[in-house]
Amino acid sequence: MPKIVDAEARRQEVVEAVFRIIAVDGLERASLREVAEEAGLVVGSVRHYFASSDELLVHSFSIVVDRILGRLESCLDDVIRQEPRTEAHHEAVLTLLGQFLPLDEELAVDACVWMAFRNAARVKPALAEEAARSHRAVAAVVGRLIMHLMPAGGAGQQDLVTEAERLLATLDGLCMHALLQPEWMTAEVCRDVLASHLTVFHGVPHSR
Amino acid sequence: MPKIVDAEARRQEVVEAVFRIIAVDGLERASLREVAEEAGLVVGSVRHYFASSDELLVHSFSIVVDRILGRLESCLDDVIRQEPRTEAHHEAVLTLLGQFLPLDEELAVDACVWMAFRNAARVKPALAEEAARSHRAVAAVVGRLIMHLMPAGGAGQQDLVTEAERLLATLDGLCMHALLQPEWMTAEVCRDVLASHLTVFHGVPHSR
DNA sequence: TGCATGAAGGCACGAGTGTGCTAAAAAATA
């Protein structure tokens, strides 16, 4: 038998190279040659682990989606664990929502890559399935958060859906602005906007 | 002297071809050859009216921005013309906000093209200036709307900025979702979300 | 010590891109 390398680890390294290229130069520069060079490999090696360019991109997409979902699920557990209407609960909610935004370097890469893939999926059929999955999963998390935040009897099923879509839209819009106009949409503005949005869910905000 | 053609009209035809290609196949397919074919011309003709590919794209970007801004300014005038806290006023506000969304075919093309250019501007320096201009101008319109909607004494300057950014983020998020997940984010859901957002600005919504 | 096999490296083809440059066509003026 030949040299044994951890194939999964190699694939992960390549995916990380894809992420760096997308974050810096955009998805259209994530070609096999560019990815190989960024990963310190040759095209042939990359192609040994990924049958085609599409497979590499789809796999990268699924990795970033799983990473984001993992963080969201974890933060959602933290939220539920807190006593409602306390300062700690409010902070936990803000932390959860902050996972969508490019607040630090790692989050910024993920947000950037996620946005790039979702936008590309509109015209690139190979990415459509993963885009739908990510949308469903994230909407489910936000939906659960909304159900947790809104008093059960106070609103109808329709309102819950609308509020979930509204929060989701605001989050994606914030993320987009933070990525495209970082000089205007700073982390502080993001936090203010989120805090203002959350005002709807309890009579008076806990902190400013 | 040679054949006289309306150069500006020809340029406009080419720009329209660019819009159609972006709406259907995305910005990355808007090459000179594709644009020329879509416009029923040859590459040489397109290049006669636009010195380079970048100039064509930047000019197309500016056209779509101007078109969107024109609609927004017009709708903003309509809003101010209405008596506040009336049904007609509420409808005028919804109409203004609806200009951001792909609610009909023409709006959809503009929204799609606008999104594509703004996203591309992050990694394509030639588009950066126009992206900044569009962001400033649209933020100005939304800011004026917010000042008009919020009682002058009831909130500080900081709150006005935050609310403007929040509305802007929600609009862009809605637009994005309507473009990327049209089966979920229908025109009806968009309207519900906007109506819910506007609840903040007056005690009770006028219509549902 | 062989050698089969996974890993790595690379060549070449066709298709696509922007752009420099040239050449034909067409029509209003001299």
Add this chain to the structure above:
DNA sequence: TATTTTTTAGCACACTCGTGCCTTCATGCA
């Protein structure tokens, strides 16, 4: 009619892209 200038058309070059296909290398087992 002759000329001048815009418009239209197109060739050619260098580049990048994905991919099919082949070679070389290294290594763990027989």
